[in-house]
Amino acid sequence: MSNFYVRGIVANLVTLAVLLACLFVPAGTLDYWQAWVFVAVFEGCTQALGIYFLVHDRKLVERRMKMGPAAEDRPAQKLISALFMLGFVAFVALPALDHRFGWSPVPPVVSLIASATIVLSFVLFFVVMKTNSYAASTIQVEEGQPVVATGPYARVRHPMYSGALLLLLAIPLALGSWWTVLLVVLFIPVLVWRILDEENFLRKNLPGYETYMRSVRYRLIPCAW
Numbered sequence: 001m002s003n004f005y006v007r008g009i010v011a012n013l014v015t016l017a018v019l020l021a022c023l024f025v026p027a028g029t030l031d032y033w034q035a036w037v038f039v040a041v042f043e044g045c046t047q048a049l050g051i052y053f054l055v056h057d058r059k060l061v062e063r064r065m066k067m068g069p070a071a072e073d074r075p076a077q078k079l080i081s082a083l084f085m086l087g088f089v090a091f092v093a094l095p096a097l098d099h100r101f102g103w104s105p106v107p108p109v110v111s112l113i114a115s116a117t118i119v120l121s122f123v124l125f126f127v128v129m130k131t132n133s134y135a136a137s138t139i140q141v142e143e144g145q146p147v148v149a150t151g152p153y154a155r156v157r158h159p160m161y162s163g164a165l166l167l168l169l170a171i172p173l174a175l176g177s178w179w180t181v182l183l184v185v186l187f188i189p190v191l192v193w194r195i196l197d198e199e200n201f202l203r204k205n206l207p208g209y210e211t212y213m214r215s216v217r218y219r220l221i222p223c224a225w
Helices: 003-027 033-056 058-065 075-101 108-131 159-174 179-205 209-215
Strands: none
Touching: 003 033, 003 058, 003 075, 033 058, 033 075, 033 108, 033 159, 075 159, 075 179, 108 159, 159 179, 179 209
């Protein structure tokens, strides 16, 4: 087995272990059906995307595996990446605390709809990655990289972040917490910072990106921003 596959398996196992710890340690119990459904949906979608692109676009998977603060080149993006990681932990750990103490329970049907919305966000991720093989986890420009202006990129400049925002809105509800949805308000400024910094970098380093910015007006949400 190549080192690439070993790294992928280890990364997946570590991610799963951290996810389970962030859910069930704060919850103080394994009797938390929303968390089990979330883990099944999230991991199922993640693995489905990984397997598909391993078969059809391994270079994309290699780009996506380079992630986290250490993979970023610039200090601003290192900080933003660290905030993203801490934010994701909060989005799963706080609902678990909510479940433990019963602060703001969500009706089961709402949790199930939110879980379906998580699947929808992964469908968007799939379309984005299928459209743009250069959709790396870090902000970078490779030699010969084109400006992609088709598919979801014809509607918004950053459709991957659109999917991420949808995912983060759905996670707290899928895990049974109304209060944690308010975290999105704190997350949005970090996301905006990431987007503006990324656009500034691409405008300077990716030929044709400034023209693309003029042709596609909206960054994240069609007809809004």
